[in-house]
Amino acid sequence: MDAAPDVLEASQGGFAELNEANGRGTAALPKVIVDDAPKFDLESYIANYTGRTKFDRLFLIGTCSTYLSGEALKAAIGEAKAGKDVARYERAVRALGEAAPAEKEAVLDREWVDRMLKTTKAETDRLEHELRGYKNNLIKESIRMGNEDLGLHYHQIGDLVAASKSYSRMRDYCTTPSHIASMLFKVINVAVERGDWLSVQSNVQRLRSLQSKPEEQAKLQPKMSAALGLAQMHSENYLEAANNFLATDPSLAETYAEVLTSNDVAVYGGLCALASMDRGELQRRVLDNSAFRNFLELEPHIRRAISFFCNSKFRPCLDILEAYRADYLLDLHLQRHFPTLLSRIRTKSIQQYLVPFSRVTLDAMAKIFAPTVVAGSAHPLDLHSPFVQELVRLIQDGTLNARIDLEKAVLVATQTDRRTEIQQSTLDSLRRFRQEAxxxxxxxxxxxxxxxxxxxxGERKKGLDERGGDRGPRRGIV
Amino acid sequence: MEELYHRLLSVPAKQLCSKSTLEDDYDSQLCDLVAYLRQLLGTLDSGISFDHQSQWPDPSIHSVSYLFMLHFQILFTQTRDKTKFPEDLFPGKALWAKIVFFLRNFDPFQISYVGPEWCRLLEHVKLAANAVLKPFVAVKLIREAIIRLDPSSSYLTPAHVMFLQLCLQTKSHIEALPIMDKHICNIPESTEMIYSKQRAVASLQHRMRPTFTIAESSLSNVLTYRDYLQYFSYGAMIYMVLKRWGDALHFLNIVVSIPVTSSISLIMVDAYKKQILASLQEHGKLPALPTTVTLHTKKLLRSLARPYVDLADAFEALDTKRMLDTVGKYRKVWSSDKNRGLVNQIVDAFHSHLLLSLGKTFAALNMTDIARLDVGEEPEPVVIRCIMSGALHGSLVQSGSAARSSMLRFTEKSVPFPVSVEEHIQKQLLEEQAALGYLHSSLWENNGGLESTAEFIQNMQRRQKTIDRVQKGSPILVEGLGNEFQLDEDMMEDMD
Known part of the structure; x- marks a missing residue:
């Protein structure tokens, strides 16, 4: 293990690390760099979390934000040193070395690394030996606990694959539903860290089908919904994600701090809902949802954004989201999805804005959806201005049912003659059917x-003779 | 001679026969006559001349005899003048007049016994008209004859193929429509089969058992897949000339979807090329081959029509430069495939397609913007051409100052009176309904044919055996005979 830390890093890496690896390796997922100062206070923000996600979050902020990099990476190094994962410590030190070489934490603590490697190695051997012993004795409960200890240990030293294997091995030795539930949650937590969202989804399904008492089930529900929502969000299934976040019970509170907090549920749920639901649904299912209200109270700006959207005040809504852009881009789970979510919300706003109009001036639209462009350019509504290009794209992919009149600078809603259209399509399908018949x-x-x-x-025979010889394209033609 | 003449007049048209003549008798009498005349025609070297006008019977009563007399006469004049096209046969001459009279008055039922000879007569008509460089005279005559023999024109005959070829040759495209617009639904195994089947249908109406007689027929009269492919290819070409792209596509679809064993026909390749061009013209995209075409055939067709597929790709991408490059790159291919004219039309279609797609996004935009959107050449003439040709609904507004370019405003397709549009659509719906009804009746006819094939009967026997084995003693269910033959269940059982 100590021989090849780099290999381990790749195999064990959670998706935060993967992101970083991708950023280094390919151009497909460039590393996000955030120059603006986020609105949160790093210390109080990170204090909400526990466990390994703390390091992941700090490391992400440290590598992505230019404003907070030193502070966050130093905290990350401290966090790593408090644990047993040597690879993360080395990674954090390397990152700090790039960002602020002058800091004293940027120097690798060789002595700690060697000591920790030795300790963890010894610990691994001990636990594996113990487990073997339990297995020989064939005591179910001991084997289960032995596996659990080993899984926990692997998780702590950052060997996520081995950890999830150990946890999965517990399955055969679980005797009560609560054992199974705790085992599945451990597997889910490791899968979340690995970014294996399919595994998260399947394990949540297993939890659901678990035969346990209703009160037990109620206790598990908030964590299950939150985990499933997270998995759906990462699979870009935003509507499902929103549904799951909305169904999360407020009793979640701080019980799931090793993965996400109630604030996160509010933000993720709110944004996914904004991106995937229409105004009526938002009002009914988000704003009037008394359970979700508890979450929204933690993040009042999300609540404000949603209510602005419902009241068709799109500019303030987009303004709020823009204002919090830095925060969201520095979030472990939201970073990859925020641009997509924002553009979907924007597209939906444009769509909703156009509903009452049969024609609307581009100028009025630009004031709401592209104020900076209007202010900064001499010909704001030229064909090549970004705003008009955006509209063109939306029209071409069928999102907007309208046409642009560049002479009068207006957007005209397309009027369709349903009757003729249907008659024509009937005729077409009839014709197709007739021809097929x-x-x-x-x-x-x-x-x-x-x-x-x-x-x-004659030719057929000749063709057979030629088989294996000339295989030109002309063969097989008469 | 006397005996022959007597023999010729022995079997008159059916409706003139005495009622005592049984249907079977009539059939065998006619068959005997045909066999006798065929044998005579085969053994004669110099033909027989019927000089006296009085010797010629009424063609509507003695159609078979009249047809053979014409053949005897043609053979006679051919040997007399020692030429393949004797002068007597030319339009305007005596023999030609007799042929015309016959073709307009023959009795379809009788002629159905002598299909090959009838086709040969049409061949003579075509060649004679060609010989005097007046092929057009033959067009109408042949068309009338085809329709007279089979008003529904649902059987493909060699005459059909010959007719379309003649229409293409004489550029009389519209003349071909009455034949082409009828659906060909049946393909006979041999021409003899056509007529005998038709006879079977006719006799079915008289509640008589059909008699299928596949007489030996000369080779030239057996339909091959080539005739079938040619008929639909020629038809497609005619439709393309008339710019009825949808119908042309359907015909080409028929060509490329012919069942194949291991090889494909070059006619299919040619048709696929044309299909791509027609589809670009009509829909602006690569045509989807019918689902019945096998994967192997699809691959073969695609690989053999590579330049055309490239052209379609460029067209679909709406990329002007790539489109014009492709057209230029394969110039030789278009010429050697004789598709240059079609490709030229595609370039025009591409421009109007491009403008139409702009019209979906914009309500109005000026020429400089269109030029920047890459329409290729100077946009204004292109736009004007498209508006003039009716491909594009729009208007150009030129501004007063020279500095500003003119503005193109896309307008909705102008509908003067909605009522007239609806009427038009209703008319088309009724036409489609009629066509479907016709297909439906052909389907039944075809089904009947299939049910009497050896394979079907064998299959049925095999199934009966298995059913027998499975449920011994119980009544056998026979599919296709309707529900009345099924087990008589106790309907009231559930009601208790």
């Missing part, structure tokens, strides 16, 4: 008459 009828006739295309007997 004719085709099939002729086919049976041909087959019946034995008129299939076949090579003349």
């Amino acid at each position: 004719h085709l099939r009828l002729l086919r049976t006739s041909i087959l019946q008459a034995g008129l299939e295309v076949r090579a003349p007997p």
